[in-house]
Amino acid sequence: MNEAADQRLVDAVQAGDEVAVGQALADGADPNVTVGRFRGSVLAEAARGGRLGIVGLLVNADARIGPADAYAASPLRAAVLEAHTEVVRFLVAHGALTAEHATRSSVLTEAVSSTTFRPTPAALATLRVLLEAEAAPGPSEEAPLITAVMQPVAPAVLRLLLAHGADANQQRSDATPAIVVAACRGDHAAADVLLQAGADVNARDRQGRTALMHAVERNEQRVIAALLLAGAAIDTTSGDDMTALQLARGWQRQNIQSMLGERHVGLDDVPIVRTVVRVAATGVRLAGDPQMLHLLANVIDIALDDLGDDEWNTRTGTDAEVARAAARRLRDDIVPAAHASWHQLEATAAELAAARSALVELAYGTTRVMPAGTSRLELIDVLEELDRQLGR
Structure with a gap:
């Protein structure tokens, strides 16, 4: 055991220094030395960093292709999670698939999931490499x-x-x-x-x-x-x-x-x-910049002025007084959110319905007056985004 050489190998791998890696191996460093309890071997560390040249040096020095233990990530898994496609290709060609622990989720399932959580062209290319190598899901996986x-x-x-x-x-x-x-x-x-x-x-x-x-x-x-x-x-x-x-x-x-x-x-x-269970919320939190929340207030006021209370009640099915109060609160009651940059208003479902109804009237109804500096198409965009969030 050459602890000094082992440490030089670890340091060289983490620094990405191929020359120093080769020298440490020549000085008798263990190619299977671990970097840390959960980081695995130096091969896993090199794979995690996408250092293909160092991966090749370690494999040629008979580094273990599989995981250091049941808890540490294998070199292949480390490369898959970081979407280092060429490293994955190299390790697969050297038998890494068969060296994986059967008790953990398969690298194929990991690769599929990675395209959601870290969607990059490299993640897709990595998945392709595994599919071409006929990687399979684990026995208990979908x-x-x-x-x-x-x-x-x-x-x-x-x-x-x-x-x-x-x-x-x-x-x-x-x-x-x-x-x-x-x-x-x-x-x-x-x-x-x-x-x-x-x-x-x-x-x-x-x-x-x-x-x-x-x-x-x-x-x-x-x-x-x-x-x-x-x-x-x-x-x-x-x-x-x-x-x-x-x-x-x-x-x-x-x-x-x-x-x-x-x-x-x-x-x-x-x-x-x-x-299925249908959720009917009795209250909502409206979050955004003050100018957007004020825009909703203006939309409500314009619709009320144009239609009048009776026509508003008939066309929207919401109460004009509730709508008027909603507009007032959208101007006066919004507050800065704690630990965030937006402003917000705790609104009732009836107040939200009034704001949406006003948007419908200006976007698609008979009302021709628009808030200053705002087009009908922009209000349609606001309405569609609101409806998307409401699942309409």
Whole structure:
């Protein structure tokens, strides 16, 4: 044991000094010396830093290709997490896949997840290297396509997985098809990629519910559009005797009823079997810069002045006095947020509804007056962003 040489090796690896690494090895340094309890071996440290030349020196010096112990990251895992593609390619070529601990999540699953948490071209390229090497998920893990849809990942990742043999009709371990998983998560992009790759648009889960039924229940209108354009069956009955249209009626989703072909819609009291819980907030926190919150106040005032109280009440279904109070509070009651740069207002659901109704009137209604310096299109943008956050 040459502790001095070992320390020089550690220092050289961390400094990225190939010459010093070669000298330390020539002086008898242990190529398997550990850097720290959880950082693993010097090979893992070099892989983590993307230092391909040093990785090659250590491997040629018979450094252990696998993890130093059950707790430390292996060289391959360290390289995958940092998306050092060429290091991953080198380690895979030297047998790193077979040296991984079976008790930890697979590097393939790690690579899929990395495209969500650290999305870079290198992360996608690293995943491609593993797929080309036929890396597999662990025995208790979901198939990579399911993992990707559940994250969710960017469409490019799904296309890469499908190009390397993933089945568009892949099922989760509970027999839920990937297209249903995408619909439940409101991921219209994933749904579209899966459908283009041949996923069965009418595939069912264990309850006999299709992706369309789940999307209807969750008010995911973009997913519904993708499914309908792909030919989703509207009249299919689930195991609990529900159809997509019945679910839309039961949740009183008039827009979706129209999408499903109904010509006359209303607020009918239709009993259905529900599989989701709907959240109806009684209060909200509006956060933004003062000028944006003041803009909402101006929008409310303009709509009230243009329509008058009676017409406002009739057209919006909200109380004019509540709207007037909301405008006043948007001017006078906003406060700086603690430990943050924005301002905020604790508003009631009725006050939020009044602000949204005013935006609708100025964006799409008969009101022609706009706040100074603001166009109708800009108000449409504000309304659409608000609706997106509200799940409309």
